Amino acid sequence: MIGSHRLIMVLTIALCLYVFTASYLLTGLIRRYALKKRLIDIPNLRSSHDVPTPRGGGFAVVIVFLSTIIGLTVIYELEVDPHSIAVLILSSALIAGIGFWDDHQPLAAKWRxxxxxxxxxxxxxxxxxxxxxxxxxxxxxxxxxxxxxxxLMLVWLLNLYNFMDGIDGLAGVEAMTTAGAAVLLLGLQGQMYWALISLLLAACVGGFLVWNWPPAKIFMGDACSGFLGFILGLMALMTSISGGLNMWCWWILMSVFIVDATTTLCRRIMRGEIWYQAHRSHAYQILSRRLNSHKKVTQSVLAINVFWLLPWAYVSVVYEAWAPLICIVAMAPLCVAVLKLGAGTTND
Incomplete structure (x- = not known):
């Protein structure tokens, strides 16, 4: 029995190393492709970066993650509903596909x-x-x-992830810490398959993040940012159905992005602005300008997710009946912070 557990652990580590390496190498290839095809983000007045940088590197995460999930489902008899996996793969692939198209040829917002x-x-x-x-x-x-x-939740999550992917490393760190926290919480609940899915997602993002860590050598692109928000939303639904984690727990884990993006959106709408237009009024953008550093903001989000939100997410699982109040407690300081920073009120 002990030997089988060790074998499973070794195979899991090997699989994570594989997807991390595959994502890292494929991101490098996509970077060469983006440079060749001139898929470059040129800095403008609404940008948070100063150097022209290739985009679309996050598509490596999509390819490696989905292909690995398909491979695991086909090769092994996994204790999970294959119907749910098919839904996850097909719908998230559609989101990644429209994002990939938009990275190459910008689409009107209504079609997206x-x-x-x-x-x-x-x-x-x-x-x-x-x-x-x-x-x-x-x-x-x-x-x-x-x-x-x-x-509305799924559509908002995929779009807010796109909105929040504005400085080096931020979206990657958010996905890694959210998925990584889910690994721990799902493992404690005995949901080992979904814990493995979360672990593989974190490893895939990690391979890309090597390239995207400040100063970024390539940007994520819409193909991956929307995909990550959507896939995390689907995983929240599916693990909630399976009895692993409740929805409040997932909302707590994603609080940094949810609070910043939602507050900014609401305040911009109240100001009569076109909410889907590019801007620089998210709290994380304002803070990165004040600190003159992408890295410090990204590291701060990493610390908040690990040392503040993860413990509250765990408490929301243990005391599910009180999860709404726990979620409010976890989000309240973040709400105060983004309001004090002036989220949604300035582009300075």
Whole structure:
């Protein structure tokens, strides 16, 4: 028994090293391709970078992650509903595909959002059920309300991830720490397959992050940023269905991005601005200018996720009935911080 556990651990480590290395090498190849095809982000007044930089490197994460999941599902008899895996792969591939297209030939926002809603609603239709949301002693379980809410949630998560991918390393660190935290929490719940999926996602992002760490040699691109937000949203739904982690736990883990992007969006709409236009008024952008450093902001988010949000996420799993209040407690300091920084009110 001990020997089999050791073998599983060795195989898991080997698999993680493989996806990390594959993602790293493929990102390097994509960088050469982007330079050759002149897929370059040129700095402008709304940019947070000063040097022309190739984009689209995050597509390596998409390719390596999805191909690995397909391989594991086909080769091994895994204790998971293959239907759910098919939904995850097909819908997230659609999101990555439209992002890849947009990286090469910018699309009108209405067409992007149309595809986003098709992918989100399609995935929800195909899921075996929609997880209810615990609200203290009451559970929201209306299928109509849940379908509408989760559709908006998935579309918002993939777009906010795109909005928050504005400085070196930030989106990669957010994905790695969120997925890494999920590995620990899912493992404690005995959800080993979903823990493995989260671990592989973190390893794939890690391979890309070597190139994207400040100062970035290549940017993530829409193909990956939207994919990461969407895949994390789907994993939240699926692990909630399986009884692994509740939705509040996932929202706590993603709080930095959720709070900054949502606050900025609401304040820009209140100011009468076109919310989907590029800007520099997110809290993380303002802070990176004040500190004159992408690295310090990215490291700060890393610390917040590990030392503040992860413990609260664990508490929300242990005391699920109190998860809404725990989520408010976890998010409250972040809300105060982004408001004090002036998120959504300035482009200076």
């Amino acid at each position: 959002f149309l595809v986003h809603f098709i992918a989100a609603t399609g995935a929800l239709f195909l899921l075996p059920e929609l997880p209810g949301i615990q609200l203290f002693s009451w559970v929201l379980d209306s299928s109509i309300i849940l379908f509408f809410f989760y559709s």
